[in-house]
Amino acid sequence: MNRTTTAFSIGIKEQVRNYVLVALLVVLPVSFITLAFAVTQNVEMPVRTLVDGETVTVMRGMPEVHGVIMTPITSALIAGLAGLFLMREAKDTDGRLAVAGYRARQVIAARFGVLAAITLIVTGVSVGVMRVDFQPEYLWWFVAAMLVVSLTYGLIGMLVGAVFNRLAGMWLMLILPMLDIGLFQDPLFIQSEPDWWMKLFPGYWPVRVMVDTGLTTDVDTALSLVWATGYLLLVAVLAIGIYYRVTQAS
Amino acid sequence: MNRVRTGIRSNVSTFLRTPLDVVLALLLPVVVIEGWGQAMAGLPTMPTVEAIPIDLGRLLGAIFGIAIIAGLMGLTQMISARTADRRLVQTGYPPRTLLATRLATLGGVTVVVAAVNYGVLWLTISPEAPVLTFVFLVLAGLVYAFLGALVGALLPRLFEGSLVVVFLAMMDAFLSGDSPLAADIPEFVEYFPLYHPKELLQEAMFQGTYTTGNLGFVAGYLLVLLVLVTVVFGMTMRTSGGWSA
Numbered sequence: 210m211n212r213t214t215t216a217f218s219i220g221i222k223e224q225v226r227n228y229v230l231v232a233l234l235v236v237l238p239v240s241f242i243t244l245a246f247a248v249t250q251n252v253e254m255p256v257r258t259l260v261d262g263e264t265v266t267v268m269r270g271m272p273e274v275h276g277v278i279m280t281p282i283t284s285a286l287i288a289g290l291a292g293l294f295l296m297r298e299a300k301d302t303d304g305r306l307a308v309a310g311y312r313a314r315q316v317i318a319a320r321f322g323v324l325a326a327i328t329l330i331v332t333g334v335s336v337g338v339m340r341v342d343f344q345p346e347y348l349w350w351f352v353a354a355m356l357v358v359s360l361t362y363g364l365i366g367m368l369v370g371a372v373f374n375r376l377a378g379m380w381l382m383l384i385l386p387m388l389d390i391g392l393f394q395d396p397l398f399i400q401s402e403p404d405w406w407m408k409l410f411p412g413y414w415p416v417r418v419m420v421d422t423g424l425t426t427d428v429d430t431a432l433s434l435v436w437a438t439g440y441l442l443l444v445a446v447l448a449i450g451i452y453y454r455v456t457q458a459s
Numbered sequence: 460m461n462r463v464r465t466g467i468r469s470n471v472s473t474f475l476r477t478p479l480d481v482v483l484a485l486l487l488p489v490v491v492i493e494g495w496g497q498a499m500a501g502l503p504t505m506p507t508v509e510a511i512p513i514d515l516g517r518l519l520g521a522i523f524g525i526a527i528i529a530g531l532m533g534l535t536q537m538i539s540a541r542t543a544d545r546r547l548v549q550t551g552y553p554p555r556t557l558l559a560t561r562l563a564t565l566g567g568v569t570v571v572v573a574a575v576n577y578g579v580l581w582l583t584i585s586p587e588a589p590v591l592t593f594v595f596l597v598l599a600g601l602v603y604a605f606l607g608a609l610v611g612a613l614l615p616r617l618f619e620g621s622l623v624v625v626f627l628a629m630m631d632a633f634l635s636g637d638s639p640l641a642a643d644i645p646e647f648v649e650y651f652p653l654y655h656p657k658e659l660l661q662e663a664m665f666q667g668t669y670t671t672g673n674l675g676f677v678a679g680y681l682l683v684l685l686v687l688v689t690v691v692f693g694m695t696m697r698t699s700g701g702w703s704a
Contacts, residue, residue: 229619237626244630250642255503271508275640286625294618376535377479379621380487383527387629388490392498397640400501 212311216319221326234327238283238335245279246272246342256396258420259429266400269424274397276343277423281355281416282390284335285362288328289382292366295324296452297375303456313453320452324367328359343423350422350434357437358415362386364441364448365411371451386412396420411440462552466560467567470536474568484532484568488524488576495520496583502639509639514584518664521576522599522657523632529569529600530624533607536561537692538615545696554696558689565608569600580664587667595663598677599656603628605684606652612691627652652680 224230253268260267299320306316332355345351365385369378392398393407394416407413414437421430475481499516502508511519540561548554573596577589586592607624614620634644635654648654655676662669 227616227619229614229616233619233622237622241626241630245633248634248641248644250508250640252505252508254505254508271640287622290618290621290625373479373483374477375539375617376531377477377483379531379535379617379625380483380528383531383621383625384487384491384524388494388498392494395498398498398501400503 211315213315213318213322216306216311216316217322220319220323224323224327234287234331235334237287238331239338241283242276242279242335242338243341245275246339249275254397255400256420256424257400258396258425259417260425261427262429264402267425271397273343273424274420276339277345277419278390278395278397278416280335280339281358281412281419282386284328284331284355284359285386285390285412286383287331288324288359288363289366289369289386290379291327291331292324292363292368292448293370293375293378293382294366295320296367296370296455297378299452300371300455307456313456316456317449317452321449324363325360328356328363332356332359345419345423346426347422347428350428350430351419354415354418354422354434354437357434357441358390358412358419361411361415361437361441361444364444367448368444368451371455389413390416411444414440462556463560463563466552466557467563470540470560470564471567474564484528484572485575487528488521488572489579491524492517492520492576492579492583495523511639514665515661517580517583518660519632519657521580521596522653522660523628525569525572525576525596525600526603526632526653527625527628528572529565530603530607530628531621532568533565533604533609534611534620534624535607535617536565537608537611538617538620541615541695548696554693555689557696558692562605562608562685562688565604566601569604570597573597573600584664586664588663588669591663591667591669592660595656595659595669598681599653599660602652602656602677602680602684605681605688609684609688609691612688612695615695655680 249272252271254271254274255266256269256274257264257266303316303320307313332352336352336355366382369381373381389410390412393403393410394412399407414433417433418430418437422428496513496517499511499519500513502511504510544557547557573593576596577593580586580592581589610620610623614623631651631653634641634648635651635657655673658673659669659677
């Protein structure tokens with residue numbers, strides 16, 4: 210077993226040993242998403258999306274639209290908080306791994322691997338619960354966009370964890386995805402062309418993909434998924450750079 | 460009395476020593492209130508769906524904002540100083556005095572955050588009953604501050620605790636907020652922490668009145684939370700705070 214795998218498996222064991230956390234990672238998405246479907250009015254609502262390359266307004270059931278938004282909010286929130294706390298932990302401990310002879314890239318790969326594993330679990334649980342009440346038209350496109358937005362928020366959580374303390378970080382990592390995915394990208398609330406600043410948020414491109422591939426019968430947002438992935442890569446580069454600096458300094 | 464004053468002073472100075480927390484505590488309410496108001500106002504009117512007036516959106520943003528800021532602060536207050544608290548108990552600080560200093564600090568910061576929320580509402584809406592509006596914002600914040608403190612005392616890890624507080628606040632804000640998106644809201648939602656504060660705030664803001672029943676419910680809620688926090692905090696300090704054998 211090489212060093213990266215050792216550090217990764219220790220990180221995973223550390224999380225798995227924490228039964229409360231494991232339970233919460235399952236119970237919270239199940240209860241939140243199920244509740245969102247259960248109490249949402251079953252009424253057709255106008256939704257602005259791409260159909261055959263053109264932006265049009267289509268009528269879709271509100272529970273489905275709400276589900277398309279609540280599912281990524283859930284995973285983005287949890288991944289964001291996970292990233293935040295992983296970075297705070299790293300600030301305290303990972304410098305010691307460097308002293309013990311670990312190379313920076315090995316520590317980084319292990320920590321980011323733990324974040325990716327948590328994100329995968331939360332995304333899987335969230336999509337699984339959503340599928341009880343709603344089947345996206347193109348499941349794998351939908352899942353890909355979910356993963357991208359959740360990983361992006363996980364990495365943003367890491368960036369926030371490097372700059373802010375725990376309290377400020379928690380405030381930000383709650384309010385940012387709520388405002389971004391829950392309000393500024395929600396097609397129920399934004400019925401016209403979004404303002405330019407709304408497009409700068411991490412949820413803009415992935416949620417476009419989810420609305421399109423979840424609620425329409427064509428895939429018109431392949432390019433949006435490319436942009437979303439580009440955004441993710443940019444945040445990843447920033448997070449790796451910051452992580453490197455933080456662990457060097459500690 | 461001196462111990463209480465010293466404790467409060469030290470807690471407040473710890474909070475003020477992190478200027479980013481102070482700046483965010485003052486800035487986030489503005490962002491949340493305006494974000495909620497502007498975005499929710501975009502919901503179209505449909506046969507069974509009522510549009511949300513921008514002022515109601517702002518009010519819902521204010522109540523969610525203060526709940527989450529105070530709730531996470533309560534959680535952090537209880538968890539971050541746990542080790543120090545144990546040592547203080549070992550040196551003779553009574554757990555109740557210690558808890559009183561923590562809750563008093565929480566109360567003080569909640570009042571300041573409520574004042575910022577109130578300021579934003581006052582500038583954008585002009586409440587019918589300004590004093591009542593401010594008092595009810597404080598009450599909403601206190602409910603979540605105590606709830607956060609209770610979660611922190613029961614579940615002394617920030618990641619897990621924050622997940623509980625955050626998801627509770629989100630479900631609470633969605634269900635208690637009379638969301639036009641929702642139907643068939645279960646009756647037990649009346650027992651959610653924000654339900655009655657939101658009713659009080661809405662009445663004070665738009666009609667200038669309040670219902671005694673709602674106020675009594677909130678007071679009872681706060682009392683129950685206070686008792687629970689005191690009991691749980693006392694237990695954790697007793698079991699973990701004694702000298703080891």
